[in-house]
Amino acid sequence: MRVAALLMAAGRGERLGGAEPKQFLPLLGRPVLRHAAEALLRDGCVDLLQPVCAEAERGRVDAMLQGLPARPAVTGGATRQASVHAGLEALAGDAPELVLVHDAARPFLPPGMVDAVVATLSEAEGAIPAQPVADTLKQAEEGTILRTVQRDGLFRAQTPQGFRFPLLLALHRQAAPGATDDAALLEAAGHAVRLVPGSEANVKITLPGDLERMEASMLPQML
Numbered sequence: 187m188r189v190a191a192l193l194m195a196a197g198r199g200e201r202l203g204g205a206e207p208k209q210f211l212p213l214l215g216r217p218v219l220r221h222a223a224e225a226l227l228r229d230g231c232v233d234l235l236q237p238v239c240a241e242a243e244r245g246r247v248d249a250m251l252q253g254l255p256a257r258p259a260v261t262g263g264a265t266r267q268a269s270v271h272a273g274l275e276a277l278a279g280d281a282p283e284l285v286l287v288h289d290a291a292r293p294f295l296p297p298g299m300v301d302a303v304v305a306t307l308s309e310a311e312g313a314i315p316a317q318p319v320a321d322t323l324k325q326a327e328e329g330t331i332l333r334t335v336q337r338d339g340l341f342r343a344q345t346p347q348g349f350r351f352p353l354l355l356a357l358h359r360q361a362a363p364g365a366t367d368d369a370a371l372l373e374a375a376g377h378a379v380r381l382v383p384g385s386e387a388n389v390k391i392t393l394p395g396d397l398e399r400m401e402a403s404m405l406p407q408m409l
């Protein structure tokens with residue numbers, strides 16, 4: 187087995203409100219997590235999925251992924267970084283060459299993006315999809331602008347983020363808490379991480395209304 191993918195689903199989705207975490211909400215009749223899993227497998231270069239979720243959700247996550255090449259879900263941690271570390275340790279016995287880390291809350295990962303990330307790993311230790319920042323950025327305090335931040339060279343990081351598996355595992359084993367994505371661990375240790383084009387479609391469901399908006403935008407393609 188060469189390429190494994192962690193499917194990160196241990197978040198509680200507090201920003202979205204409601205009792206159900208965002209990755210389990212229905213989207214066009216199926217859980218968001220199932221859409222994300224199928225999208226990861228679509229390009230044909232991922233061999234194995236490793237879901238990571240809350241202890242109490244393991245049974246239903248396994249059921250949601252039925253029929254797909256997925257290992258049984260493992261329990262995540264209090265932060266995304268701790269959850270990724272748990273997933274990597276669960277994969278250690280399989281010793282994949284490459285690992286992708288993908289948010290289960292990103293169900294619209296477009297075709298070709300997994301291929302692009304994996305292909306870029308032949309020339310770098312990390313590769314992530316990212317979109318250039320288009321809006322003007324303001325730094326503010328208590329509702330008043332302090333300054334305008336230069337947006338040249340700024341990107342919004344997306345997932346799936348891809349890495350050489352042994353390197354990412356080693357970095358997670360020694361990392362201090364506080365990283366909001368995995369590329370940050372490579373950057374801090376001086377490893378090169380390449381950008382591949384992200385997509386406006388590859389949004390992370392975060393706020394109330396996100397799911398309804400996405401469903402409405404997808405419906406015309408489904409009819």
Ligand code: C5P
Binds near residue numbers: 197292
């Ligand atoms: O909270 P955030 O939106 O950054 O979460 C991104 C992804 O990481 C989600 O799919 C979420 O389920 C996952 N996550 C996790 N463990 C946590 C926090 C978030 O697996 N403790």
